Amino acid sequence: DTGVSQDPRHKITKRGQNVTFRCDPISEHNRLYWYRQTLGQGPEFLTYFQNEAQLEKSRLLSDRFSAERPKGSFSTLEIQRTEQGDSAMYLCATGTRDLTQYFGPGTRLTVL
């Protein structure tokens, strides 16, 4: 257990529905990252927060994706109008200035 928690662990949804995932970081970590991992691949960067500020977004993050970290603590990742191609493991990681990142257990999304 790294101290990073994610909820839910699994989500099955129908195409076109909206989904929201939550990440609770290690309390003293001011950096928070979202990654997406598809089967057989390494995680791919989606977005990065330092405290409440979203400082970087990947081109993978289409207009249907939005992430927030309103108080610099927990973060949410929302996907609107889900598509089958969104099926993946969504990973949250947190860290400090030393660049080491600690990952949560992930949310497995299946879009039917």
Added chain:
Amino acid sequence: TQLLEQSPQFLSIQEGENLTVYCNSSSVFSSLQWYRQEPGEGPVLLVTVVTGGEVKKLKRLTFQFGDARKDSSLHITAAQPGDTGLYLCAGALTGTASKLTFGTGTRLQVTL
């Protein structure tokens, strides 16, 4: 184009054998991390290396960061079934103090 290439992609060995996994890039990384990931879980950090030429040992695992900070290796001595998993290298590119770029992964299976 994958920034970090890992080899081999798959490795099946017997308990007690030694193995080495390689992580190569043409880019320079300010730090490099190795993770192990089990099915349905997030990556678990094994080590962070930051200095070119650095060698770190973690019990039967030895990690090396290349002198030019473009490559790394993970050597496991006397592999055990508990070492089975997906090994991922991930680097923070120089000048991007935010996201990790992950390698393609090496899936290791250790049998009795």
